[in-house]
Amino acid sequence: MVPITESASGVSFAVKVHPRAKKDAITGEVGDALKLSLTAPPVEGRANQACIEFLAKFLNVPRSSVTIAAGESGRRKVIRVTGISAAQLRQKFSAVSS
Numbered sequence: 259m260v261p262i263t264e265s266a267s268g269v270s271f272a273v274k275v276h277p278r279a280k281k282d283a284i285t286g287e288v289g290d291a292l293k294l295s296l297t298a299p300p301v302e303g304r305a306n307q308a309c310i311e312f313l314a315k316f317l318n319v320p321r322s323s324v325t326i327a328a329g330e331s332g333r334r335k336v337i338r339v340t341g342i343s344a345a346q347l348r349q350k351f352s353a354v355s356s
Contacts, residue, residue: 260292262347268323268340269347273313275333277305282312284354291334292351306330309337317342317350 263270272291279285279295286293298308306326314321319341329335339347 259348260287260351261290262344264344268338269342269344270327270336270338271347273309273335273337275300275305275309275335277333282308284316284351300333303330306335309335313337313339317347 260271273294274288274291276285276293276295277298277300279297281295282297283295284292285295294309294312296305296308296312298304310321310324310326314324317324317339319339323339323341325338327336327338
């Protein structure tokens with residue numbers, strides 16, 4: 259299970275992005291990060307935007323609730339989400355991995 263940190267500013271977790279994939283999907287875990295495949299290329303912030311849009315839709319929260327807290331220029335990113343608890347996040351992730 260991916261470690262999830264809960265704070266006053268929301269919940270945070272790590273993702274490893276695989277750009278230029280065949281489809282947008284959560285494809286498993288890599289170490290302590292969620293593996294996220296995105297169709298967008300890693301140019302001009304397109305993969306970052308696709309990452310935010312995919313996670314907002316997946317978690318059923320507004321796009322403005324999902325931010326990249328660290329790692330904007332790399333494949334490994336820390337995502338911060340407001341408006342959702344760590345327990346709700348774990349439940350969503352466990353539904354995908356089962």
